[in-house]
Amino acid sequence: MTDKAKVRGDQYIVCRTCGKYTLLAEAYNTVYCSPVCTVNxxxxxxxxxxxxxxxxxxxxxxxxxxxxxxxxxxxxxxxxxxxxxxxxxxxxxxxxx
The missing domain is CATH 3.30.50 (Erythroid Transcription Factor GATA-1; Chain A)
Structure with missing residues (x-):
């Protein structure tokens, strides 16, 4: 996570499947970064x-x-x-x- 993101207060999620940090606004949901990483x-x-x-x-x-x-x-x-x-x-x- 970048220092700029901390200053702006951006919220990130850590994908449960791949471990990638993704902006909450861009993530698939609050648990996965994309549909590819979902259990479906x-x-x-x-x-x-x-x-x-x-x-x-x-x-x-x-x-x-x-x-x-x-x-x-x-x-x-x-x-x-x-x-x-x-x-x-x-x-x-x-x-x-």
Missing amino acids: YSQCIICHRYVEKDQLFQEHYCSPECAVHYQFLRTMGPKPVVLKSEEFPHENGDVIL
Whole structure:
């Protein structure tokens, strides 16, 4: 918070999600700096766009396109390396990296 803001008596909120200081007059409400930080929003795991939770596609994606892209990455992307447990004697079973 700036000294000028203290002199003018501006009121700030500290966003509960991101911790950013925002002028109360510019904040989304008295708790969050923007709609993105509210609990009603979630982030797409592919494009990282924030979307209202009830608008999410299959709980993790902002759109069917992102879901298809994720499935493509899973099937065409690099294959996981499986190491046998003898290489990691402290582990039980196989270790997937």
